[in-house]
Amino acid sequence: MHMLPGMPAPLARLVEHLGSLPGIGPKSAMRLGLNLLSKQVDDVKQLAACLADLHETMGFCDCCGSFAEQGHCGICDNMRRDSSVICVVEQPVDVLMLERGKGFSGHYHVLHGRLSPIDGLGPDQLRISSLDNRVADKEVRELILATSATVDGEATAHFIARRYAAGDVKISRIARGVPEGGELEYLDEYTLSRALDQRVIWEQRA
Numbered sequence: 001m002h003m004l005p006g007m008p009a010p011l012a013r014l015v016e017h018l019g020s021l022p023g024i025g026p027k028s029a030m031r032l033g034l035n036l037l038s039k040q041v042d043d044v045k046q047l048a049a050c051l052a053d054l055h056e057t058m059g060f061c062d063c064c065g066s067f068a069e070q071g072h073c074g075i076c077d078n079m080r081r082d083s084s085v086i087c088v089v090e091q092p093v094d095v096l097m098l099e100r101g102k103g104f105s106g107h108y109h110v111l112h113g114r115l116s117p118i119d120g121l122g123p124d125q126l127r128i129s130s131l132d133n134r135v136a137d138k139e140v141r142e143l144i145l146a147t148s149a150t151v152d153g154e155a156t157a158h159f160i161a162r163r164y165a166a167g168d169v170k171i172s173r174i175a176r177g178v179p180e181g182g183e184l185e186y187l188d189e190y191t192l193s194r195a196l197d198q199r200v201i202w203e204q205r206a
């Protein structure tokens with residue numbers, strides 16, 4: 001870490017922590033640290049309280065695996081949403097990204113990863129059995145596979161499509177508007193909405 005000589009230890013500690021965040025280089029970390037130091041003490045205390053609360057209060061939805069404060073998330077609890085359509089994604093952040101488009105009114109299922117044999121991630125490490133339980137529920141009629149357009153994301157989509165192929169549930173894959181190698185996290189809301197709207201039934205894929 002790039003530190004100025006003579007920097008007071010509390011500021012140096014803060015700058016070091018800030019610099020460990022993704023996308024924050026040493027100069028930005030220093031700028032942020034000095035900015036926080038110049039703020040009103042109450043503002044900084046509120047920020048510190050948010051950070052302290054983060055892991056205490058945040059968890060994952062018992063049903064879909066997305067972010068939730070406790071029990072079920074707001075999407076699973078929303079009676080106006082269509083619980084017969086489940087969009088399967090890799091990470092909780094993907095739900096936030098897809099929700100920006102406001103066009104999807106179904107439910108989600110977060111796998112918490114994707115199949116990656118190299119990293120030792122098999123079906124047992126993903127939230128597949130809870131998806132089994134949801135699909136076994138006769139109410140579910142469509143699974144939209146919105147795993148990333150990476151090799152592992154495609155392999156995960158194939159795995160899930162095969163797993164439920166014999167059942168009554170319709171399987172679809174988000175459209176190819178998602179660029180090759182694309183993580184949902186980095187796509188704008190219009191591309192994502194279009195990819196969802198133009199999803200393709202699994203058997204009809206080229």
Ligand SMILES: [Zn+2]
Pocket residue numbers: 061062063064065066072073074075076077
């Ligand atoms: Zn949920």
